Each structure stands twice: as C-alpha cells, then as structure tokens.
Amino acid sequence: DTGVSQNPRHKITKRGQNVTFRCDPISEHNRLYWYRQTLGQGPEFLTYFQNEAQLEKSRLLSDRFSAERPKGSFSTLEIQRTEQGDSAMYLCASSSERGTDTQYFGPGTRLTVL
Amino acid sequence: GDSVTQMEGPVTLSEEAFLTINCTYTATGYPSLFWYVQYPGEGLQLLLKATKADDKGSNKGFEATYRKETTSFHLEKGSVQVSDSAVYFCARSPTGNQFYFGTGTSLTVIP
Numbered sequence: 001d002t003g004v005s006q007n008p009r010h011k012i013t014k015r016g017q018n019v020t021f022r023c024d025p026i027s028e029h030n031r032l033y034w035y036r037q038t039l040g041q042g043p044e045f046l047t048y049f050q051n052e053a054q055l056e057k058s059r060l061l062s063d064r065f066s067a068e069r070p071k072g073s074f075s076t077l078e079i080q081r082t083e084q085g086d087s088a089m090y091l092c093a094s095s096s097e098r099g100t101d102t103q104y105f106g107p108g109t110r111l112t113v114l
Numbered sequence: 115g116d117s118v119t120q121m122e123g124p125v126t127l128s129e130e131a132f133l134t135i136n137c138t139y140t141a142t143g144y145p146s147l148f149w150y151v152q153y154p155g156e157g158l159q160l161l162l163k164a165t166k167a168d169d170k171g172s173n174k175g176f177e178a179t180y181r182k183e184t185t186s187f188h189l190e191k192g193s194v195q196v197s198d199s200a201v202y203f204c205a206r207s208p209t210g211n212q213f214y215f216g217t218g219t220s221l222t223v224i225p
Binding site for chain 1 (some may be wrong): 146149150156157158159160163203204207208213214215216217218
C-alpha cells in the first residue's frame with residue numbers, strides 16, 4: 001500500500017489555460033474524493049466517485065471544473081480557462097466502502113494561476 | 115444545516131503545556147467524527163476517530179471523546195511537543211454525499 005498519490009505536486013499556469021490533475025487512490029479503495037483547500041481554510045468538498053460513477057458533482061465550483069474516473073481506478077480533475085481565483089491546493093482522498101468512511105489524503109497539487 | 119465548527123487559532127503553547135482544541139458539530143443522525151493533522155508542506159493525515167457516542171479516539175498522546183449530549187469532539191493532549199506544531203482539522207462523516215471539515219486550528223509549540 002503506497003498511499004494516495006497526486007501528480008503534479010505543483011502547477012503554475014497562465015490565466016485562461018486548461019490544467020489537469022491526476023489522483024491515484026489506495027488500490028483497494030473504491031471511493032475517491034476531490035477537495036479544494038485555500039489558505040487558512042479547511043478542505044472544501046468538490047466531488048465524489050464510487051467506482052467509476054460520479055455520485056456527487058453539484059459542489060464543483062463552476063462548469064469549468066470537471067472530473068472523471070473512467071475505469072474506477074485513477075481520477076483526473078480538469079479546470080478549463082483557469083482564473084486567478086482558482087489558485088489553491090487541490091486534494092484527493094480515497095476510502096473503502098466498508099467501515100466508517102475514513103478518508104486517506106494525498107499530498108495535494110498546488111495550483112498557481114498567474 | 116449539517117456542519118463542523120472548531121476553535122479559531124492560531125494557538126501558541128510552550129512545550130509540555132496542555133492542549134485543548136474545541137470542535138462541535140451539527141448533524142442529523144449519528145456521524146463518525148475525526149481529527150486530521152496537516153504538518154507543514156504535507157497532506158492531511160488521520161490523527162484519530164470515533165464512530166459512536168462515548169467512544170474515545172486516541173493516537174500519539176492525543177485524545178478526543180464523542181459527546182452526543184454536547185455535540186462535541188474536543189481534541190486534547192496532556193503535554194505538547196515542538197513536533198506537534200501543525201494545523202488540526204475536525205471533520206465528520208457524510209450526510210448523503212456531503213463531507214464536512216472545520217476551518218482548521220494552527221498550533222505552534224515553542225521550546
């Protein structure tokens with residue numbers, strides 16, 4: 001078990017560009033979550049997958065944000081036409097369906113939009 | 115609606131001091147409760163959890179007791195160390211698909 005991994009760890013982009021982040025969950029976990037964290041705040045829930053099904057996406061911040069988990073393993077989060085306000089840490093977490101929904105977090109991807 | 119509220123920081127303590135970080139929750143039903151810790155430059159790590167009323171979660175000298183009557187899950191440690199300096203987040207399990215974290219409390223322990 002290598003834990004949740006995220007790539008890249010840091011991304012600097014210019015306003016208006018598209019960015020895509022990848023999350024690889026713990027292998028036996030079928031649930032995967034995306035959060036955004038801004039400075040001085042707790043994680044803000046964005047979306048959630050159970051296997052390949054996206055069961056909650058109403059919290060995605062705008063229609064510029066989209067997420068996929070096509071084979072029920074890794075997931076990608078894409079932000080189109082980035083804005084400076086998108087600068088934040090994007091966190092991925094995974095959990096097993098059984099038990100108490102304990103979530104295990106990756107190290108995050110820090111996005112800076114210039 | 116359902117939420118988690120935790121004590122605002124930052125908190126600065128001397129080494130070996132007693133720590134309390136308050137956390138209260140609102141919920142319909144009986145959520146599981148968690149404390150996560152985020153060390154500088156790292157991701158969130160699960161510190162401890164409790165799944166039902168009167169349960170006590172503990173880890174690394176930290177403790178928190180699930181109090182249904184006061185809807186609280188306060189984090190305590192009897193003697194903090196410099197290495198405990200981090201941001202601490204209270205969290206609760208979902209209602210439906212909505213997950214909740216507090217805003218975080220920054221702790222700095224000075225020698």
